[in-house]
Amino acid sequence: MRVTLQPSGAVLELVPGERILEGARRLGYECPQACRNGVCHVCAALLVEGRVQQAGEVRDHGEFYTCIAEPLEDCIVLWDGVLAPGELPLHKLSCQLSECVEVGGDVWRVRLRAPAGRAVRYHAGQYLMIERENGEKSAFSLASAPHAGRELELHVLVREDSARSLIEQLQRNQMARIELPFGDTHLAELPDGPLVLIAAGTGMAQMHSLIEHCRASGFKHPVHLYWGVRRPEDFYEIEHWDQWKQLPNLFLHKVVSDLCGWEGRCGLLHEAVCEDISDLKAVHVYASGSPAMIYGTLDALVDAGMDAHQMRADVFAYAPRP
Template structure:
C-alpha cells in the first residue's frame, strides 16, 4: 500500500500487514512516537483519503494512531514531525555573538555560539536564518561544519545598506536569534568520487563548510576548489587556508574575472573547470553564488559534457527557472 505524507509529499510503500509507523521507520524516517500501543497519542495523524484499520476499527477519515494502524488501501495522511533520512528538525535559538570582524574584501566573519546543552544539528553546506531587530530574517550559509559543535560561522558581504545595518546590530548587541538548519545542498552523505566546489564571492562560506567537513571526516577523493571574484582585492581571509594548502587531496584555485595580469588565474569559473577537466562525467559539483552565476556555470558545464544532475546548488530551490 502507498501512504502519501502531507505536507512533505513523501510516499511510503507499506508492506502487507505492516503498521504505518513501522513501515516509516523501516524506510529510514524519524517519526514522533513513544508508547507504540496507541495510548500516548504522540504518533497521531489525520487521515485525509483512504481507509485504515486500527485495533479492529476501520476508519476512513479523522485522527488515528500510526503505531497501531494498518492501511487497507492507498492513503493520504497529514502527519507532522516526520523527518526523512538525513533531514533535521528546524530549531530556533538565541546565540552569543563571539566575533564580528572585517576579513577583507568588504566581508565580515561572524561567529556565534549556541547555548550550552543545545548543540545545533545541521549538515555541512546548509544555511541559517538570522533575525534582525525589526523582525525580518536573512539567510546566510553556514561556513562552519558540524564538528564545530556550539560554534557557528557565517560570512557577510557588507556593501549594501541592509548588510551594513546587520553588522552594526551584531557589533552593538551581543545576542542574536537564529533558525536552522535549512537547505538540501549539503554533504549528509559523502560521494564516492571527486568533488568540484565552485564559489563566487561570499559563496565561499558554504564551500568552506563542505571543505572543513571533508577534512574532519577524512574524505580521500580529490577535492577541487574554484573561488572566483571580480578583482583580486575581493578575496578575503580564510582562516584555514594555509592548512588547506598542505592537504594532499585538496586543490585550490583562485580565479579573477575582470582583471587579468595578477599572479593567479583569470577568466570565468566554468572556463577554469573545463580547462582542468576535459571529461566532466565523473565529478560531483557543488556551486554557491548568485542565481546568474550558478545558472551560467551550469549551462556552460552542461554544454561541455556534464550531466545537469551532477551539480547541486541552493539556487535551484530558491530561484528556480522554467
C-alpha cells in the same frame, strides 16, 4: 501498500501487515512518537483517504495511531512532524556573538555560540536566517561544519547599508536570534566520487563548510575548489587555507574575472573547471553565487559534457529558471 503523507507529499511503500510507524522508520523517516517514554498519542495522524485496521477495528476516516495501525489499502494520511531521510527540524536559537572581525575584501567573519545544552543540527552546506531588529530576516550560508558543535561561522560582505546595519546590530547587542537549518545543497551523505566546489565571492562560506566536513569525515576522493572574485583584493582571509594546502586530495584554485595581470589565474570559473577537468561525467558539482553566475556555469558545464543533475546550488530553489 502505499501511504501518502500530507503535507510533505512523501510516499511510504509498506509491506503487508506492516504498521505505518514501523514502516516509516524502516524507510529512514524520523517520526513523532514517544511510546517507549510512556507518552501515548504523540504518533497520532488523521486518515484522509483509505482504510486502516487499528486494534481489530477498521477505520476509514478520523484520527488514528500510526504505531498500531496497518493500512488495508492505499491511504492518504495527514501526519505532521515527519522528517524525510536527511531532513532536519527547524530550530530557533538566541546565540552569543563570540567574534566579529574584518578579514579583507570588505568581508566580516562572524562567529556565534549557541546556548549550552541546545543541540545545533544542520548539514554541511546549509544556511541560517538572522532576525533583524525590524523583524526582517537575512540568509547567510554556514561556513562552519556540524562537527564544530555550538560554534557557528558566517562570512558577511559589507558593501551595502543593509549589511553594515546588521554588523552594527550584532556589535551593539552582542547576540543574534537565528533559525536553522535551511537549504538542500548539502552533504548529508558524502558522494562516492570527486567533488567540484565553485564559489563566487562570499559563496566561499558554503564551500568552507563542505571542505571542513570532508576533512573531518576523512573523505578520500579528490576535491577541487574554484574560488572566483572580480579583483584580487576581493579575496579574503580563510583561517584554514594553509592547512588545506597540505591535504593531498584538496586542490585550491583562485580565479579573477575582471583584472588580468595578477600572479594567479584569470577568466571565468567555468573556464577554469573545463581547463582542468576534461571528463565531467564522474564529478559532483556544488556551486554558490548569484543566479546569473550559477545558470551561466550550469550551461557551460553541460555544454562541456556534464549531466545537469550532477550540479547542486541553492539558486535552483530560490530563483528557479523557467
